[in-house]
Amino acid sequence: AQTAAPDQSIVKAAAAMPMRVSVMAYSFHGLLEQGRMDIFGFLETCKYRYHLETADLWNGFLKSTDEAYLKTIRDEIDERELTVPNLAVDQAHVWADDPVQREKQHQNALAHLNAGRILGARFVRMDTGQCGKNTREWTSEAFDHIVKRYREYAQYAYDHGFKTGAEVHWGPESYWPSMQKLYRAVNHPGFGVCCHISGFQGTKEEVDIADREIAPWVVHTHIDWDVCNGPLVEKMNNLRNAGYQGYYSVEHHSAKDEYAEVGIQLAKVRAVLQSWRTGGTGVDSYHDGKGES
Numbered sequence: 001a002q003t004a005a006p007d008q009s010i011v012k013a014a015a016a017m018p019m020r021v022s023v024m025a026y027s028f029h030g031l032l033e034q035g036r037m038d039i040f041g042f043l044e045t046c047k048y049r050y051h052l053e054t055a056d057l058w059n060g061f062l063k064s065t066d067e068a069y070l071k072t073i074r075d076e077i078d079e080r081e082l083t084v085p086n087l088a089v090d091q092a093h094v095w096a097d098d099p100v101q102r103e104k105q106h107q108n109a110l111a112h113l114n115a116g117r118i119l120g121a122r123f124v125r126m127d128t129g130q131c132g133k134n135t136r137e138w139t140s141e142a143f144d145h146i147v148k149r150y151r152e153y154a155q156y157a158y159d160h161g162f163k164t165g166a167e168v169h170w171g172p173e174s175y176w177p178s179m180q181k182l183y184r185a186v187n188h189p190g191f192g193v194c195c196h197i198s199g200f201q202g203t204k205e206e207v208d209i210a211d212r213e214i215a216p217w218v219v220h221t222h223i224d225w226d227v228c229n230g231p232l233v234e235k236m237n238n239l240r241n242a243g244y245q246g247y248y249s250v251e252h253h254s255a256k257d258e259y260a261e262v263g264i265q266l267a268k269v270r271a272v273l274q275s276w277r278t279g280g281t282g283v284d285s286y287h288d289g290k291g292e293s
Contacts, residue, residue, distance in 0.1 A: 019277075021269050022046075022054035022085050022249040024222055025061050027262050030255030032061060039063075040076055047080045049259070050266055055080075056220075056249045057087045057119065065111040070118040077119065085247040086194065086220045087112065087121040088167070094146045095129030095138065105129075106149065113153060117160045123220045123246075124157065124164040125194045128182065130171030135201065138172055147185045158190030163219055167194040168210075175201045176210035183217055192219030196251070197227050197235045211235060215242035222251040228265040233282040236272050248273070 023046060031037035037045070039061040046052045055077060063069065077084060092109040096102040109126050116124035131142050138146060150165065157164040165186075172178035174196075183193060195218045200210040215238045227235055228250065236248060250265040252258055272282040 019053075019270065019273050020245075020247045021266060021273060022052060022056040022247045023050065023262055023266060024056040024086070024088065024249050024251040025058035026088065027250065027252035028258050029058075029060060030258055033255070039073055043073075043076055043080055043082065045259075047082060050263065052266075053081070053083060054085055054247055054249075055082045056085055056247070057121065059087065059089045059091075059112060059115070062115065065115050067114075067118060070115050074119050084119050084121045085249065086123045086125060087116045087119060088125045088194075090127075093127040093129035094149045095131065095142045097132060102145075109149075109153060113156050113164065116157070116162060116164070122162050123192060123194065124153075124162065125167045125220070126153070126164065127169050128166050128171060128173045135171050136175040137178055143181075143185070146182065150182075150186045150191055151188055154186065154188040154190030156190075158188070163190050163192040165192040165194065165219070167222070168196045168199040168214070169194075174199055176206070176214070179210075179214065193217045194220040194222065195239075196222040196224070198224075198231075212238045215239050215244065218242070218244060218246065220246050221249055223248060223265070223269060224251050224253060225261065225265060228268045232268055233272055236269070237282060240276070 025042050028037050028042060028045070042061060043055055046055045062073075089109065089112040092105050092112055094105070094109070096105055112126070113124055128138075128146050131139050153164045166173045166179070166182065168174050168179065173182065179193070183191070193214065195211070195214055197211060198207055200207045202210070218239060221239065223232070223235070248269050250262060250269055252262050252265060254261065275282045
């Protein structure tokens with residue numbers, strides 16, 4: 001019996017849209033704290049449990065920034081043919097009110113930029129920090145310092161073929177007017193933004209506007225449980241409509257049932273990408289009106 005030829009429009013759409021999905025290593029911080037996962041176990045989990053081609057790293061899994069140690073990890077990444085879309089770095093935020101602590105964090109940032117280079121990261125995330133308890137704005141002194149440092153970090157990243165920058169995470173970087181001000185002031189091709197989707201401060205309407213407006217600047221994402229179980233299609237479409245070329249990376253926070261719950265988040269993101277690949281709108285076939293009535 002003959003079979004019908006595949007719809008070439010679907011074949012072309014599928015070929016043009018790879019499954020750019022990943023999971024952020026912080027998702028397994030519970031297993032890490034229990035001694036049940038290390039960096040090598042995380043790489044195995046990405047490759048063989050979830051069948052990913054990516055490993056979204058977090059420095060909480062790194063025992064040090066010693067180059068020999070990092071090269072061992074890079075060997076394991078390469079052996080599994082994994083891409084590293086991001087290295088998220090904590091304790092390296094640019095501003096701290098205490099100048100001694102600020103310098104310590106600067107040195108940590110430099111060490112992790114080098115780590116990003118060795119590990120082949122496409123983006124290295126370092127937060128901005130905040131001034132005292134002010135979660136919306138920096139002082140002039142702090143802002144000038146933050147811009148200066150990010151330009152230095154961005155030049156290093158640009159010279160080594162990757163990007164670095166802030167995340168919609170905490171403090172003023174999660175307040176959309178301040179993030180806009182920062183991005184425009186740094187103004188460097190090696191600088192980018194990781195969008196923790198719906199992580200902005202403000203009302204639901206303000207958050208929705210910020211998620212849409214930041215999309216053209218986004219080079220990486222983190223998608224949490226609430227977004228995966230809520231406005232996922234809308235939020236992913238914001239990025240798609242802006243021409244986003246990065247990875248859709250899930251992040252889990254509960255420290256409980258991490259393997260299963262991360263699997264649920266990945267399945268939801270993959271379902272949207274699969275729908276797009278085959279000409280759909282991102283929702284499942286029933287919501288597309290193609291399923292049973």
